[in-house]
């Protein structure tokens with residue numbers, strides 16, 4: 365008999381299992397995927413850790429969390445600084461001064477802010493005119509395209525938002541609702557770091573080592589099995605269930 369049934373073998377499940385182990389509880393971990401580790405599952409291909417469910421960089425501003433995970437793995441000093449390729453032109457993401465310099469040749473934050481403002485203003489003026497509204501009327505974006513351009517201007521939208529978003533959603537931005545993009549973070553500094561987190565990195569031995577280690581320390585059992593999402597059959601546990609992020613999983 366187990367004290368806890370942990371549904372989901374991702375980071376949350378692994379941490380819960382470890383913490384329960386530390387206080388002498390016995391846990392059963394189950395997962396509907398054929399692999400452990402949830403979204404951070406990686407496979408070793410010719411010495412390369414391939415992140416099967418998308419690249420994962422561990423990041424936090426919380427020193428306590430950082431110290432905790434460093435008990436289980438050595439982290440490299442990876443800084444996530446993605447680059448977008450628009451027809452052979454390379455742009456830094458998130459949007460920052462390197463992006464704006466490449467886009468418009470501007471060098472100062474003031475120049476970049478002015479360029480964005482100018483494009484937003486022109487677009488909103490055009491749209492209000494099309495709708496027969498006075499120039500000082502509030503602009504209400506009707507779809508994602510209008511929302512994005514009114515936040516960031518035409519150039520950034522056309523080159524760095526439109527294609528990517530339409531690929532993700534498989535629909536034109538003009539047919540997507542505006543609420544999908546509430547705000548677009550803009551940094552008026554020369555900083556290519558994608559995350560605003562003080563601590564970030566990827567476990568040097570890969571996430572698999574990391575998750576397995578979390579489980580192996582302590583007394584209890586970690587078991588993986590394929591199960592039906594509704595968990596048919598009796599609850600095999602004495603006390604509690606721990607459901608780990610079912611909403612965010614990919615399969």
Ligand SMILES: Cc1cc2nc3c(=O)[nH]c(=O)nc-3n(C[C@H](O)[C@H](O)[C@H](O)COP(=O)(O)OP(=O)(O)OC[C@H]3O[C@@H](n4cnc5c(N)ncnc54)[C@H](O)[C@@H]3O)c2cc1C
Pocket residue numbers: 371372373374375376377394395396397401402403404417418419420421422423591592593594608609610611612613614615
């Ligand atoms: C493409 C992508 C990239 C990401 N990149 C980052 C990043 O760089 N940095 C970052 O901090 N976060 C990132 N995330 C978010 C990241 O996945 C989570 O922060 C973290 O891995 C979630 O861990 P978890 O244990 O909560 O959930 P998961 O890793 O999703 O684990 C949940 C597990 O529960 C299982 N499960 C769900 N329902 C059931 C059920 N009914 N029965 C049995 N099993 C079930 C699932 O199969 C899964 O294995 C990214 C997410 C995605 C999709």
